[in-house]
Amino acid sequence: MTLDRPPVRHRKPAAPELPGPAAVLLRLRAPAAAVLVLAGALLPWASVVLPGGAYPDLATLQFFDAPHLVTGFRLHLVLLGLAAALLPRARKPAAIGVIAIALVHMAFLTGLGALSIGGPVTLAAGALLLWAARAEPPRPRMELKTPPPAVAWLVLLVAFAALLWLVSATLTAGGQSRATNPYGGAEFLAFLGFGLAVAGVLSAYGVLAWISAMSERHRIFSIAVLLGCALMLPFTQAGTGYWMTVASSIGVYAATAIGLNIVVGLAGLLDLGYVAFLGIGAFTAANLAHAVPFPVAALAGAVTAGVFGVVVGSPTLRVRGDYLAIVTLAFGEIFFRAAQNDIGGLTGGANSIPGIPPINVLGLAFNEPVGGLPGGSRYYMISVLMVAGAMAVLANLRRSRTGRAWLAIREDEDVARAMGVRTGRAKIVAFLVGATLAGLAGAVFAHKLGTVGYESFDFSESVTLLAAVVLGGMGTVPGAVVGASLLFVLPEKLREFSDYRLMLFGLALILIMRFRPQGLVSSS
Amino acid sequence: MTLIAENVSMAFGGLVALDDVTLTVPDRAIIGLIGPNGAGKTTLFNCLTGLYAPTSGRVLLDGRPLEADPAEAARHGVARTFQNIRLFSGMSALENVLVGRHTRIKQGLMSALFHGPAFRRSEAEAVERARAELAFVGLDPAGDTPARSLSYGDQRRLEIARALAGDPAVLMLDEPTAGMNGSETTAIRTLIGAIRDRGITVVVIEHDTKFIFSLCDHVHVLVRGRMLVSGPPEAVRTDPRVIEAYLGTTECSK
Structure with a gap:
């Protein structure tokens, strides 16, 4: 006896054999x-x-x-x-x-x-x-x-x-x-x-x-080739300053989406205020930009965001599902309003924080062109490496005790507890890891743009990130990257449609969810 | 390891589900728990596995009171299955069993991030053990089928494998043969015997009295939240109070 048979699709019976010419x-x-x-x-x-x-x-x-x-x-x-x-x-x-x-x-x-x-x-x-x-x-x-x-x-x-x-x-x-x-x-x-x-x-x-199947069998080889190919993009026809800037923005959002994929895709905790962690990382790095070198600022951004991740994660011990979504929504809004009002003089309020110097490693400023490559290529490279790192974090955790505990919580939290999973701790770790990745991405974001203002972190950004995760395929490793690429390229490419842009965007989302609900990259 | 429920009562608002129940689960035995629908069998299970905190009375594990936390109960060796199958349906069979092994796998967050040699060793051990449990209950050791696409009987077996993977001292099975046919029931009976032979105490809730009486060393009968009769199967089967509880009385027999 089988309970869960795959649903049988009822096709119309084949048309009866028609005679001759028909x-x-x-x-x-x-x-x-x-x-x-x-x-x-x-x-x-x-x-x-x-x-x-x-x-x-x-x-x-x-x-x-x-x-x-x-x-x-x-x-x-x-x-x-x-x-x-x-x-x-x-x-x-x-x-x-x-x-x-x-x-x-x-x-x-x-x-x-x-x-x-x-x-x-x-x-x-x-x-x-x-x-x-x-x-x-x-x-x-x-x-x-x-x-x-x-x-x-x-x-x-x-x-x-x-x-x-x-x-x-x-x-x-x-x-x-x-x-x-x-x-x-x-x-x-x-x-x-x-x-x-x-x-x-x-x-x-x-x-x-x-x-x-082949890339699964030759994992190391395909990861190396894929990374190599990604780093080759500046040498193709897309290798202009404009496209490098677009591509590195996509990288920043893709790394953030991977972090969100850990929280939502693996642990099943719906977070509607996630962009706040990107903002915390960006503002932390922006404030430290003149005082310390980039790696330290990036680390500080990641750690600060991680700490806030734990703070936001702690209510998850008490609230579940819809209620958790409301708590995270409130957190995102608190962050947005706080940044808007320049709390503690840390965010610059409506003036934003301008004049953040470009990343400077060994006397080479990252915004200048180098060799035959346009300016921005190195921001692209650094964001590719960041995305690769985030993907490795997601893939490695997914296939570990911690990742299985997250999946179990997503599937059935009560049973996960009955199997000995300390669900509270596991959920906080999910928030910690996810927020840390977003904070790191935020630091690159701040240096790349040179200006950080509160408007970059409003609710619609959180929703777009969430849409990127769902669209790409929840819990899958390349899913968030595919989703983020699509969602942050589409608005850029659809500028010609000005007023209809968001409508087309929504329509595309509806079509994909209707015809491929498991996301573009499915896990099974 | 002995698990003891001492004068446990459980009330949900005005409804008394358990009323002063005392139950001792000795080492290495098969214990049967029977009773009509709504007698409180599953409630007792939930108290014994830390899901519910009893309204009064206490649950002792090796003499120490058990926290009302299923995760702690699992860590101390009390594993269970569920009356209505509750697998992690989107995960593969192997991953389900690996979650059951959760408490016995030692991996830090850092080692999980970098997949170093120690991590790979512990992961390989866990996978090997999980495959052994799948084979033990009679499932495909590869275990790459998603749990939701297993057949009903195999889902029940997978639940048992998942519970066994955590090295329990006591395994609590809530209606393991519900909805199964004769030959499947016999196979489960054999499986429960094999689990006992591994040195694990098994507590079984069942409605199939024939199954219980032929399998168990001790049988407890719970009726309307009270422990009616406890004893060896032969004594319980012929006890007039049990017959009355199951079949009712007639005017003639009075």
């Missing part, structure tokens, strides 16, 4: 849709010439002047169309990607009053493809064999290099600002749709599982 038509849906995608990609999308951008001529009727130049989203559509034609398992993800690309461009071009036939044709093709893919019987999961080490290393190298390229391409997709590319936001979103479709195709053919 059956042939149904069978031809997928190939027809693939051809239609290819056609849509090559049709004109805009009815007037649009200025600037990565594909100015191709976005208009002038396309027919230079049909051999298939670049940008057209290239993505052609690739997805070919995948749908040749690879049966790729149809569903390809369809979703095609629909996303078509919708984004149509919405944007409609907004400009310049929509032409390419968009509607492609959207129809995508819908047809999705219909065809859904009608197919479910296929067994593909499993690929793990190759010998030499091959595995090569595959891992290629995979991580591809990941580096993808990160760099995603960061730079659509350019830097509205001034250089008026439809950068649309380009970025369309690229994201393409990226998701490619990930879906790879997952359908078991490639992602294969790579993750």
Whole structure:
């Protein structure tokens, strides 16, 4: 007798066999849709010439002047169309990607009053493809064999290099600002749709599982390669001062999100005021910046935040669940208001603390360009190392007595006690470790920005951090990094949509939670 | 190690769940606890494992009073399973057993952060022991299945393995065969015998009187919060008060 059977998905029974021509038509849906995608990609999308951008001529009727130049989203559509034609398992993800690309461009071009036939044709093709893919019987999961080490290393190298390229391409997709590319936001979103479709195709053919199995087997090697790839980012097309600044901010928030992942993801303690720990670390480092070298200031920031972590953690001995969330919410608000009112002259209040010197190691200021690398590269490097360290903390604790105790508390606190877990102590340790990581990130944050003001630590930041953890996958090691990257890149990339930015952001969150509730990186 | 409940009473507001109950759990025996629904069996379990603080009376473990804290009871060797299975359902079977071993694993926070040689040794020992417990109860020693996807019977076994991993002196099983068929019940009976043979005292709550009478060295009958009868199975089975409690009386028999 089994209690928890996986829920059976009730599919509609297969359509009854239709006679003759109708059956042939149904069978031809997928190939027809693939051809239609290819056609849509090559049709004109805009009815007037649009200025600037990565594909100015191709976005208009002038396309027919230079049909051999298939670049940008057209290239993505052609690739997805070919995948749908040749690879049966790729149809569903390809369809979703095609629909996303078509919708984004149509919405944007409609907004400009310049929509032409390419968009509607492609959207129809995508819908047809999705219909065809859904009608197919479910296929067994593909499993690929793990190759010998030499091959595995090569595959891992290629995979991580591809990941580096993808990160760099995603960061730079659509350019830097509205001034250089008026439809950068649309380009970025369309690229994201393409990226998701490619990930879906790879997952359908078991490639992602294969790579993750290999990296699990060759842990040390893959960690080294991954770290190396991350440090190579300044050498790619993303290696400009602007993108380095964006990437190092992401690093700061990713390290903070990893800390929050310990508290929320592992120990299951909902913390709604978590950004306060980032703030405590930042203000501590800011106050010490002129007096002591950076490593000491960073340590002080981490320790101070850790102490406050214990202070906030202590009520958790008495309150659980919703009530704990309210207590942490109150703590976050107390910190915010205290910082706003310059309590003890420590936060500068509305003036914030300006003039924090850049990190200076061995006479080298971190904000200046070095060699061929833009300024900010070294802040990026330091934030990569910090994120790597935080990931190691999370991974190591997760597979220890302490981490198992946290998971047990998350699953069933009473039973954890009955198994001898001193739950109060374990919960305080979770807050201590999480807050320490956030405090360390705060110190880097302060030096990188040069100014720390209370506005950086309001409630919405806590919520975004929490969303990053949930979105990425609670309790997983890469989850918080993926989530933080997405949540802090999206607002940056969606500036073109100004007023609609937050709405799109919320919509993306809802879609992900609907279709992948376990988070982008799932633990099982 | 002996566990003693001394004149324990437990009241929830006006409801008296236990009324002056005295129970001695001797070393290396199988003790049965039976009684009709609502007799207070699980309440007594909760008092003995530190989940409840008795309203009056006390619980003694080797002569020392037991704190009303389940974590302390577990540290002192009182382990238990639950009437409605309560596993850490999102964790793997092996991780569940490793949590059961929590109190016996020595790892500091620093060593857990850096995974040094001492840490890896203690972790390897713990995993080996956990796998042994999984095999002991008849589960796959690999234990990588999530607890929630095990079958009902295997979930009951996993609960027992988790409790055994903490080196208990007394193992308290709350209805270990509830919802099981005949052959599964027989397998559990064999398992309980094997646990006793390891030198662990087992206290069992059951409704299946045949199961209890054939397995236990001592049987206690709890009725409406009072200890009605205690003694060896043969004596308890034929005791008229027990028969009355279970079957009721008729006008004819008076």
